[in-house]
Amino acid sequence: MNQSAPLNDDLRSLYQEIILDHGKSPRNFRVVEHASCKAQGNNPMCGDRVTVTARVSPAGVLEDVAFEGKGCAISIASASMMSEALAGQPAAVAQQLFAAVHDLCTGKLDADQAKAAVPPVLGDSIDKLASLSGVRQFPVRVKCATLPWHALISCLDGKTQTTTEK
Amino acid sequence: MNKPLTTPSSYDVTKVRADFPILAREVHGKPLVYLDSAASAQKPQQVIDAITRVYSHEYANVHRGAYYLSETATAAYEAAREKVRGFINAAHVSEVVFTKGATEAINLVAATWGRKFLKEGDEIVLTTVEHHSNIVPWQLLREAVGCVLTVVPVAADGSIDIAEFAKAIGPKTKLVAVAHVSNVLGTVLPVRDIADLAHAAGAKILLDGCQGIVHAHVDVQDLGCDFYVFSGHKLYGPTGIGVLWARQELLEAMPPYQGGGDMIDTVTFAKTTWAPPPAKFEAGTPPIVQAIGLGAAIDYLNSLDRVAAAKHETALLRYAMSSLQQVPGIRLIGTAPGKAAVQSFVMDGAHPHDLATVLDRSGVCVRAGHHCAQPLMDVLGVTATTRASFGIYNTMAEVDALIAALRRAQEVLL
Numbered sequence: 029m030n031q032s033a034p035l036n037d038d039l040r041s042l043y044q045e046i047i048l049d050h051g052k053s054p055r056n057f058r059v060v061e062h063a064s065c066k067a068q069g070n071n072p073m074c075g076d077r078v079t080v081t082a083r084v085s086p087a088g089v090l091e092d093v094a095f096e097g098k099g100c101a102i103s104i105a106s107a108s109m110m111s112e113a114l115a116g117q118p119a120a121v122a123q124q125l126f127a128a129v130h131d132l133c134t135g136k137l138d139a140d141q142a143k144a145a146v147p148p149v150l151g152d153s154i155d156k157l158a159s160l161s162g163v164r165q166f167p168v169r170v171k172c173a174t175l176p177w178h179a180l181i182s183c184l185d186g187k188t189q190t191t192t193e194k
Numbered sequence: 195m196n197k198p199l200t201t202p203s204s205y206d207v208t209k210v211r212a213d214f215p216i217l218a219r220e221v222h223g224k225p226l227v228y229l230d231s232a233a234s235a236q237k238p239q240q241v242i243d244a245i246t247r248v249y250s251h252e253y254a255n256v257h258r259g260a261y262y263l264s265e266t267a268t269a270a271y272e273a274a275r276e277k278v279r280g281f282i283n284a285a286h287v288s289e290v291v292f293t294k295g296a297t298e299a300i301n302l303v304a305a306t307w308g309r310k311f312l313k314e315g316d317e318i319v320l321t322t323v324e325h326h327s328n329i330v331p332w333q334l335l336r337e338a339v340g341c342v343l344t345v346v347p348v349a350a351d352g353s354i355d356i357a358e359f360a361k362a363i364g365p366k367t368k369l370v371a372v373a374h375v376s377n378v379l380g381t382v383l384p385v386r387d388i389a390d391l392a393h394a395a396g397a398k399i400l401l402d403g404c405q406g407i408v409h410a411h412v413d414v415q416d417l418g419c420d421f422y423v424f425s426g427h428k429l430y431g432p433t434g435i436g437v438l439w440a441r442q443e444l445l446e447a448m449p450p451y452q453g454g455g456d457m458i459d460t461v462t463f464a465k466t467t468w469a470p471p472p473a474k475f476e477a478g479t480p481p482i483v484q485a486i487g488l489g490a491a492i493d494y495l496n497s498l499d500r501v502a503a504a505k506h507e508t509a510l511l512r513y514a515m516s517s518l519q520q521v522p523g524i525r526l527i528g529t530a531p532g533k534a535a536v537q538s539f540v541m542d543g544a545h546p547h548d549l550a551t552v553l554d555r556s557g558v559c560v561r562a563g564h565h566c567a568q569p570l571m572d573v574l575g576v577t578a579t580t581r582a583s584f585g586i587y588n589t590m591a592e593v594d595a596l597i598a599a600l601r602r603a604q605e606v607l608l
Contacts, residue, residue: 038555098577101545
């Protein structure tokens, strides 16, 4: 049996082009102007830190989402795609989208099932975010993918700190 | 390659490897290349056999039963203490306290000696390179007694200038608590000179020997320290066992750490008196089998030519340093002269965690992260590094495997 082929497949599926692109050139890597909330996410395992800022309109729309910090390709790519996916969306869908991403990363849902679990308007975003599902073969890296989401949810909940260890 | 890459001819690494059964296994279909001994070392068959033998034939609680098995177990447990004494050349076997690890040993000193003898305004001198386990116990002590922590800085290459200690140590200094060898940088601290400075100021010195004792012969009397702590699992022994060595008069002056069985002389509800050290600090049933396993690890190390083993590790380090520098985009972190066989590095465009994940699929185990030394990471201006650390069983071919895996990682990640 060729032992090396599946390994490379695992690694390729983890470090897809889109992940490396967002990891190296993250979108919305900045602080939101006139942010209405801000929270830092820490991964005490590795020391990675991501600070998420967002501006929620009085009508409850996420007008802008951005992040700063230091992290691995997975956490930075996840944060970058998260910021793109949620800009302009009702804040209420953030938790729904996070749940879908989480289940994608742990292997509970495949891309089609994740798509069905979120409002249709987020379908294109799920297509991109599904690229994170390669972490399911690397259980210790799931926390990398979810770190910015934990920070965002804390931010929207009015908390300022969160950790992957809760 | 500007340095000779030879290993001492008296050192047979193939023979040493044969003693470590785990080294024969594969990971992800590739031969295991274990380069994380600074986090925890693998175990020789001699240690595994000793543990199995105790549980299979010789096990009972210690210091209790008046029956044969308990006497045998007690003798083996106390024999392990004597092995540790000899290994570090302590003056008395009663100066060797078994703990569950180095972390507990430092916490023990902070909670007993620290709380009894330190008061508000007294200073403890640490360095930037300390492991969290030699920072946080002193912060807890600071909260309890109001002492002050002073931090000696590290130079860009990872060395620490003795002059910085001369500046930091003063009349208010009561304790200098420093690593013998940095777990991130491999720097060997000038501990004998630091001890002299500490003692001249009337202070005590504690050495965190977790990395120090694995790479070189340790003689606590020669080092001139007052406390020396290390863990068993980094010394090719089991987890759950560590050692606090302290001078007899210090152990006698320190109050107990925890109360319970084994640490008492007499107990009445009105008053309890303590057993003499080391029992005073070993409340409850101790890690009996782990201590015996540590004794077996010490026997094993004593069966090797340790000077040749140290030279072998130095040769591995030199080869790793020169090989890593030939990989584009790699920067070595920690290049102090005379350092131990621990090498941190960062690679342009690749986070240490991503690197470690890709390396793992090549069978190469390295540590990625802050190495429980976040203050040092802050000073170095990184959040994390990748660290390869070498033990008595590593080979030049494994360095080559690391380099090949790093080049593959660049293909995947860059």
